[in-house]
Each structure stands twice: as structure tokens, then as C-alpha cells.
Amino acid sequence: TYVISQVNMTIRIGIDFDNTIASYDKVFVDVAREQHLIAKEWQGRKGALRDHVRGCSGGEKLWMGLQGQVYGKYMHRARLAPGVANFFLRCLIRDIPVFIVSHKTEYGHYDAEKIPLRVEAMKWMVRLGFIDPQRFGILRENIYFESTRKQKIERIVALDCTHFIDDLEEVFFEPNFPQETNKILFCCAADITNGHEFPVFHTWTDISRSIFGEEKLQDVRVWLQPMIGDQFNDISRISGRGNSCVYKIGTADAKNFALKYYPDRLLDHRPRLQTEFRTFQMLHKNDITNVPKAVNKDEHINLGLYEWIEGESITDPTIDDLEQAIDFVKNLLVLSREIDGNIIKLASEACLSADDLIIQIEGRFNRFSGACGSSPELSSFLEKNFKPLWDDIKDKCYSLWPMGSRDQILPREKQILSPSDFGFHNALRGADGKLTFIDFDYFGWDDPVKLTADFIWHPAMELNCQIASEWE
Numbered sequence: 001t002y003v004i005s006q007v008n009m010t011i012r013i014g015i016d017f018d019n020t021i022a023s024y025d026k027v028f029v030d031v032a033r034e035q036h037l038i039a040k041e042w043q044g045r046k047g048a049l050r051d052h053v054r055g056c057s058g059g060e061k062l063w064m065g066l067q068g069q070v071y072g073k074y075m076h077r078a079r080l081a082p083g084v085a086n087f088f089l090r091c092l093i094r095d096i097p098v099f100i101v102s103h104k105t106e107y108g109h110y111d112a113e114k115i116p117l118r119v120e121a122m123k124w125m126v127r128l129g130f131i132d133p134q135r136f137g138i139l140r141e142n143i144y145f146e147s148t149r150k151q152k153i154e155r156i157v158a159l160d161c162t163h164f165i166d167d168l169e170e171v172f173f174e175p176n177f178p179q180e181t182n183k184i185l186f187c188c189a190a191d192i193t194n195g196h197e198f199p200v201f202h203t204w205t206d207i208s209r210s211i212f213g214e215e216k217l218q219d220v221r222v223w224l225q226p227m228i229g230d231q232f233n234d235i236s237r238i239s240g241r242g243n244s245c246v247y248k249i250g251t252a253d254a255k256n257f258a259l260k261y262y263p264d265r266l267l268d269h270r271p272r273l274q275t276e277f278r279t280f281q282m283l284h285k286n287d288i289t290n291v292p293k294a295v296n297k298d299e300h301i302n303l304g305l306y307e308w309i310e311g312e313s314i315t316d317p318t319i320d321d322l323e324q325a326i327d328f329v330k331n332l333l334v335l336s337r338e339i340d341g342n343i344i345k346l347a348s349e350a351c352l353s354a355d356d357l358i359i360q361i362e363g364r365f366n367r368f369s370g371a372c373g374s375s376p377e378l379s380s381f382l383e384k385n386f387k388p389l390w391d392d393i394k395d396k397c398y399s400l401w402p403m404g405s406r407d408q409i410l411p412r413e414k415q416i417l418s419p420s421d422f423g424f425h426n427a428l429r430g431a432d433g434k435l436t437f438i439d440f441d442y443f444g445w446d447d448p449v450k451l452t453a454d455f456i457w458h459p460a461m462e463l464n465c466q467i468a469s470e471w472e
Contacts, residue, residue: 017102068108072115083204256308272441311428347444
């Protein structure tokens with residue numbers, strides 16, 4: 001791990017392009033589906049798709065043709081890999097040169113349209129601000145496309161890269177790959193572990209922290225600048241909520257904002273930033289205003305900027321607090337019957353049938369069982385207490401479940417818009433006693449019974465008997 005106080009001019013970072021900076025998983029699947037190479041319901045990542053297509057008659061040619069289409073005609077659909085933008089900006093603030101070295105031919109294999117792959121890649125990078133000094137600030141002359149892997153290695157040698165990041169381990173095994181260059185393998189597949197002489201990272205966040213350490217306030221300042229300009233004069237980290245990082249932003253005109261840095265999308269695939277931001281916008285638009293206002297967001301940096309809510313945590317809820325929570329749920333119920341439901345997705349871990357609930361419980365049991373090797377007490381509880389009880393009541397509860405939603409989802413007209421993590425632990429009480437409800441990154445459609453149960457049993461808060469009784 002490098003320390004920022006080192007002479008950073010000695011660091012020269014080279015990065016591969018395809019599947020390292022540019023992410024194509026969704027593009028490959030979408031284009032393969034459009035070309036009827038896979039069924040409409042097929043699900044999987046690029047590696048599984050490659051194996052599937054190659055297994056077809058003439059599969060190798062089909063796969064190479066698909067690659068040519070994705071890297072050319074459909075390049076505009078590619079996404080910036082989560083965490084890359086943050087990494088580029090951390091390099092920029094430290095004056096560390098970044099070189100993009102890609103093994104990319106002029107044209108794709110079996111591409112009758114002859115779409116120039118390098119031109120399309122450059123257009124994509126320009127559109128996302130790669131060479132904009134006000135965005136990522138990568139020099140145009142630091143971007144290289146090489147026709148062969150051998151030429152790619154030669155370029156890495158010529159650039160004297162101290163680090164090189166690639167998604168293909170074969171590159172590092174090339175006999176001419178410079179031994180003095182730090183090899184960093186970027187691989188989203190969690191089943192590939194570090195059995196090599198070089199480190200394997202599954203996220204760009206981990207790569208960034210391995211080189212620069214944990215994010216500093218100076219990093220967050222640079223990330224924030226395009227969202228708010230030069231208006232802010234103070235930034236401080238406050239206690240995070242869940243696994244997000246939260247910062248208080250003060251501006252020159254004495255306004256405060258909350259900045260939320262969401263978990264890495266490669267670790268948590270749920271679109272938590274987009275969900276929370278759009279939910280706050282929707283609620284305010286429909287006159288439900290006891291939630292923060294959404295101000296701005298940057299999906300590449302994974303940041304959301306919100307109205308700052310001044311208030312205290314609720315550790316000892318009162319009947320008035322409960323009544324406000326009930327009123328909020330009532331407003332959500334009214335909105336649920338009025339809004340176009342198709343614009344909103346399911347809440348995280350929604351349970352809309354008995355089958356959903358059983359699958360979730362058993363899935364969690366299996367995860368706990370597989371991870372409690374270091375805790376004999378927990379392992380004993382799961383096997384000797386929980387599992388026998390679960391086996392005893394599962395079928396009994398299933399038989400008592402309403403027939404209409406045992407193995408079929410609850411009809412939309414009976415669902416409710418739910419925060420999915422609702423409780424006083426996610427609320428602030430203002431000086432006037434009014435509550436503001438926060439943390440809506442799991443929001444969506446769910447069973448009202450699930451919302452009710454989540455509230456009363458949530459482990460992050462304790463309800464006294466009176467409050468619990470009133471809620472019931």
C-alpha cells in the first residue's frame with residue numbers, strides 16, 4: 001500500500017480498457033438477446049454468456065462477431081465500471097499520470113459494417129469526460145490502442161508503468177511483461193481468488209484503497225465539486241448510516257447539505273443511489289415532505305446530495321412519534337393507490353408470497369451457517385434451536401397462508417410503497433418535535449404485512465410495550 005505523502009511522480013499507472021474501465025456485461029446480454037443468441041429469460045454475466053455462445057454450432061465465430069458488435073456499433077451502451085471515476089479523480093488530485101493501454105484492433109471480427117473500434121472507444125471516453133481537464137483530466141496522448149498483445153506489453157514497458165491494472169491474467173504471464181511493474185488483476189468474479197504472485201481485486205474501490213489508502217476529505221471535495229461547484233467551504237464526515245458514508249457539507253451562504261457515498265455497485269448491485277434520489281423526488285412531488293429534498297447526484301462517482309436535516313436521533317420514541325410514523329405509512333398507502341406503479345420497482349428483499357418468505361429465510365440460514373465457523377455458539381444455536389423450530393413451523397405456516405399468495409405474488413392493488421427499512425432508527429426529530437424519515441435506498445413495492453413486521457421487529461430500535469401495542 002502506497003502512502004500519499006510519498007513522491008507521487010514516481011507512480012505511473014497503466015490501465016487496460018475493455019472490461020476493466022468499460023463494463024459490457026449488460027451490453028453483451030442485451031445484444032445477444034436481440035440477435036436471438038440466447039432466450040429472452042436468459043440471465044448471467046459475460047463469462048457465462050461467452051461459454052454459452054461458444055457451445056453453439058459455429059460458436060467461436062458467433063462469439064467473435066458478437067464482440068465486434070459490442071465493441072463497435074453498440075459501444076455507446078457500455079457503462080463506466082463502478083469506482084473507476086473515483087479512482088481517476090484520486091489520481092488527478094495527486095498529479096499521478098494515468099495511461100490507458102488497450103489491445104484493440106481497428107475493426108471487429110466478422111463485422112460487415114466495418115465500425116472503427118478505436119474511434120468508437122474514443123468517442124465514448126470523450127463523452128464521459130476522460131480528457132476533460134475539469135473531469136478526469138487524462139491526457140489524450142496517454143491513450144493507446146495496440147493491434148496485438150505483444151505491442152501492448154511493449155507499450156507498457158516504454159511507458160515505464162509502476163502499476164498496471166488488467167482484467168486478463170494472461171497479460172501478466174506474458175514472458176516480456178516487465179517484472180518491476182506491479183501487477184493488479186481486476187476481476188468481478190468472486191470465485192477467482194488470489195492464488196498468484198500478484199493481488200486480485202474484485203472492486204475498483206479496493207484497488208484505489210490499496211494504492212492510496214482510505215478516502216480522505218480532499219478526495220471527497222474533488223468528487224463533490226462538479227455537483228455543487230465552488231460554493232462549499234466546509235466538509236466533515238459524520239457517523240455513517242448502515243454501510244454508506246455520510247458527510248455534512250457547509251456552503252458560503254450558510255446552507256448545509258448531506259452528501260451520501262453509497263456502497264460499491266460491484267459489492268451491492270442494487271441501484272441504491274438512483275432508488276433513494278428518485279424516491280425523495282417522487283414523495284416531494286406528491287406532497288409527502290417529511291423526507292429530505294433531493295438536490296443533485298453523480299451516478300459515476302456514486303454520490304447523492306440532499307437537504308441537510310437538523311435533528312436528533314430517536315432513542316426513546318413517544319406516542320407522538322408513533323402517530324407520525326403511522327401517518328407517514330397512511331400517506332404511502334394513499335400514494336400507492338394513485339401512482340403509476342410501473343415506474344417503481346420492488347423493495348429490496350420484498351416478500352410478496354409465502355414462497356418468497358421461505359426462500360429468504362432459508363437463504364439467510366444457509367449464509368449464516370456457512371459463515372459461523374468461528375462462532376461455535378452461533379453454529380450450535382442455528383443447528384440445535386433454529387433449524388428444528390423452523391422445520392416444525394414452516395409447513396404449518398404455509399398451510400395457514402392465504403391461498404392467493406402462496407406461490408403467486410400478491411396483486412399490485414394489495415401492495416404498498418415501502419421504505420423497506422422503516423423505523424425510528426431511520427428518523428430524526430426536529431426541535432419542533434416533527435419527524436423526518438431518512439434512508440430510502442431500499443424503497444419499493446412490498447406486502448403491507450412485511451412493512452408492519454419490519455417495523456416492530458427491527459433490531460436497530462427498541463419499542464416499549466405501549467408503543468409496540470399501539471403499532472399492532
